[in-house]
Amino acid sequence: MKDEIDAFLETVNGDPRRIRTLIKFLVGFKIITDNEVDRLLLKPLDDQYNQSSPSRNREESLWGLSYLISQLGKEAAILYMEDIVPTILSALVDVNSDLQCNACQTLVLTVEVMRDDFIGAYFVPAFKCLCSIYEHPMDDVLQEHVCELDEFLKRIIFEIDHFRLDVEGFIQQFISHLNNPCPRARNFLLKWINFLWCDEMLHFLPEFLDGFFNMSIVPPLFPAEHDTTSTILFEESRYRIQRLLSRFRQTVTTKTNQYIFDVGKILSIVTRQLNHNYTRVEALNWMSMMINKYPCEVLRCPEFKICLDASLPEAHYLEGVRIASRGTDFKDARTHLYKALNHVKESTLAIAMLTIFLGEKELTDFFSSMLYTQPWEEVVTTWDSLRATSILVRTLEPNPHSTTLVFEMPGCAQMHKIESKCKDCYVYLCSKEFCSLFSSSV
Numbered sequence: 001m002k003d004e005i006d007a008f009l010e011t012v013n014g015d016p017r018r019i020r021t022l023i024k025f026l027v028g029f030k031i032i033t034d035n036e037v038d039r040l041l042l043k044p045l046d047d048q049y050n051q052s053s054p055s056r057n058r059e060e061s062l063w064g065l066s067y068l069i070s071q072l073g074k075e076a077a078i079l080y081m082e083d084i085v086p087t088i089l090s091a092l093v094d095v096n097s098d099l100q101c102n103a104c105q106t107l108v109l110t111v112e113v114m115r116d117d118f119i120g121a122y123f124v125p126a127f128k129c130l131c132s133i134y135e136h137p138m139d140d141v142l143q144e145h146v147c148e149l150d151e152f153l154k155r156i157i158f159e160i161d162h163f164r165l166d167v168e169g170f171i172q173q174f175i176s177h178l179n180n181p182c183p184r185a186r187n188f189l190l191k192w193i194n195f196l197w198c199d200e201m202l203h204f205l206p207e208f209l210d211g212f213f214n215m216s217i218v219p220p221l222f223p224a225e226h227d228t229t230s231t232i233l234f235e236e237s238r239y240r241i242q243r244l245l246s247r248f249r250q251t252v253t254t255k256t257n258q259y260i261f262d263v264g265k266i267l268s269i270v271t272r273q274l275n276h277n278y279t280r281v282e283a284l285n286w287m288s289m290m291i292n293k294y295p296c297e298v299l300r301c302p303e304f305k306i307c308l309d310a311s312l313p314e315a316h317y318l319e320g321v322r323i324a325s326r327g328t329d330f331k332d333a334r335t336h337l338y339k340a341l342n343h344v345k346e347s348t349l350a351i352a353m354l355t356i357f358l359g360e361k362e363l364t365d366f367f368s369s370m371l372y373t374q375p376w377e378e379v380v381t382t383w384d385s386l387r388a389t390s391i392l393v394r395t396l397e398p399n400p401h402s403t404t405l406v407f408e409m410p411g412c413a414q415m416h417k418i419e420s421k422c423k424d425c426y427v428y429l430c431s432k433e434f435c436s437l438f439s440s441s442v
């Protein structure tokens with residue numbers, strides 16, 4: 001039989017139609033085994049693909065490959081995955097758009113047959129090809145085929161039970177195409193990151209955050225001055241970016257510190273975005289979040305000054321507490337805390353304490369009564385938080401010194417403790433503890 005097949009292959013001489021007939025006959029009737037498929041069929045098809053110059057023949061060869069895959073079925077096709085897929089992927093990025101269209105169709109069929117095995121082994125190379133296609137202008141027909149393939153990949157990934165994404169490989173491809181000025185390419189990338197987003201990607205946040213912000217500022221290079229499609233696509237991508245940036249920010253806010261990345265790098269990226277109308281609000285949100293989440297790291301960054309200049313209440317609160325915990329310059333500390341009032345709830349208590357240190361009884365009463373408008377539960381949490389922040393900022397002082405302050409306490413403070421929750425002495429007792437925190441830390 002083998003001799004007969006060899007003879008037949010010689011006579012067909014690479015004619016794809018005849019090879020197809022042969023494949024159909026041989027595989028359909030199980031005349032050849034899996035081992036023979038490679039030598040007898042795949043190789044001639046592959047050779048033919050690589051040697052054919054007229055694009056028509058190459059398309060036919062691709063068609064032959066896809067036909068073979070469909071005839072082999074999943075198990076056998078997977079055995080030849082390494083022979084089949086690279087040929088299709090190389091056609092996908094060919095200069096001939098007809099061949100690219102054909103490769104899209106062949107790849108859809110291949111993915112349909114190989115499913116999870118294809119996605120596991122070839123998702124990133126396939127994504128790389130798609131990114132590469134989007135780097136160049138596309139005609140409508142190719143665009144339709146690429147969209148179909150794109151949607152199909154997403155559908156299969158959605159359907160399969162388990163997909164172990166090569167996060168690093170994906171992100172590398174993703175980042176290297178972020179500066180593509182084509183609005184369609186931007187939307188393509190944004191849809192994928194939205195679709196595949198996982199917490200593991202937070203490790204690479206500094207790498208793609210910059211690209212995202214830039215994408216929403218720099219308009220794409222419009223092919224024509226009044227190209228409404230491009231304008232619509234650009235606005236669409238800008239909307240997607242805003243939603244993604246907000247989603248990433250929420251993830252960082254809610255996740256524990258296990259996803260530590262370079263805080264300084266992120267802060268330097270977001271502070272650069274303050275001068276643009278489109279990114280200013282989001283940049284301020286990122287800065288607030290970073291201060292709340294990583295106060296120590298942020299205080300160490302030179303960009304902290306930019307946060308203060310941008311009048312971020314969280315930054316002024318932190319700076320106010322930092323100065324107050326030095327035991328000097330209480331007025332300066334209060335100036336900062338005033339800027340945080342009504343934004344950072346702890347600032348009311350902090351100001352009330354500073355007025356005690358400054359001996360301004362009327363103001364102490366005023367800010368204390370402001371503090372007591374909240375339920376006691378809230379007041380207690382506020383003190384716990386302020387206490388924790390004070391200790392934290394104090395640890396960053398290069399030369400901490402003890403704070404010895406003398407101030408008049410209300411009479412009832414003698415017999416009350418902080419836990420007594422007495423409105424007459426609570427803030428005074430907090431202030432006393434605030435001072436003792438630093439006198440004992442030396």
Ligand SMILES: [Zn+2]
Pocket residue numbers: 412413416422423424425426
């Ligand atoms: Zn009391």
